[in-house]
Amino acid sequence: MTIKYRNGWWKIMGITLGCKCEKCGYGFAANLGFGFLYHVAYCEAVTKMKEGNLGEQGKEFFEAFPDGAISCEYIVVQCNECGKLMNVPKLDLYVPKDGYDASKQNNNTRWSVAFSGNGYDYVSPCDLDRHYDLFEQYNHRCTSCNGHTSVVEGFTDRTDDSIDRHVQCPECKSIMKIYFCGHWD
Numbered sequence: 001m002t003i004k005y006r007n008g009w010w011k012i013m014g015i016t017l018g019c020k021c022e023k024c025g026y027g028f029a030a031n032l033g034f035g036f037l038y039h040v041a042y043c044e045a046v047t048k049m050k051e052g053n054l055g056e057q058g059k060e061f062f063e064a065f066p067d068g069a070i071s072c073e074y075i076v077v078q079c080n081e082c083g084k085l086m087n088v089p090k091l092d093l094y095v096p097k098d099g100y101d102a103s104k105q106n107n108n109t110r111w112s113v114a115f116s117g118n119g120y121d122y123v124s125p126c127d128l129d130r131h132y133d134l135f136e137q138y139n140h141r142c143t144s145c146n147g148h149t150s151v152v153e154g155f156t157d158r159t160d161d162s163i164d165r166h167v168q169c170p171e172c173k174s175i176m177k178i179y180f181c182g183h184w185d
């Protein structure tokens with residue numbers, strides 16, 4: 001399964017990366033990027049946000065921008081307090097560019113057949129790039145201690161050699177190497 005992504009590159013949907021601590025045995029694996037069920041994940045996330053189940057930030061955003069959109073690409077964040085690793089949808093908040101009216105789009109072109117997205121009102125990653133501007137990054141909070149989190153750059157599907165593929169073990173604080181596990185969809 002591929003989708004058309006930035007700069008015209010065709011890209012495989014998602015990859016799985018993992019890490020294992022050689023010192024204490026802690027293990028973690030995460031799905032990154034865009035899965036086949038992107039439209040389902042998108043709708044679930046927006047619904048939760050509007051209901052306030054993902055914090056005030058998402059709720060207030062959709063109250064202010066009913067035609068707003070989100071990025072549902074999967075990433076990994078680490079708690080700044082307790083070190084917990086979490087595989088989450090990015091949920092960055094986007095607003096339509098000036099003059100772009102999503103409601104005037106033809107549903108048949110918005111929802112590509114390949115996505116089987118009919119019935120789900122979502123903005124595809126391609127449309128997000130083209131027609132939306134980043135409004136605000138989403139502040140993920142730790143599900144254990146409610147601490148603030150940071151994105152772990154090493155957990156990304158970009159094939160960029162400059163990315164540091166290491167992360168700190170939440171249990172014993174030693175440094176773990178991030179490795180490729182496979183594809184997911």
Ligand SMILES: [Zn+2]
Nearest residue numbers: 079082142145
């Ligand atoms: Zn925490």
Ligand SMILES: [Zn+2]
Nearest residue numbers: 021024169172
């Ligand atoms: Zn460890």
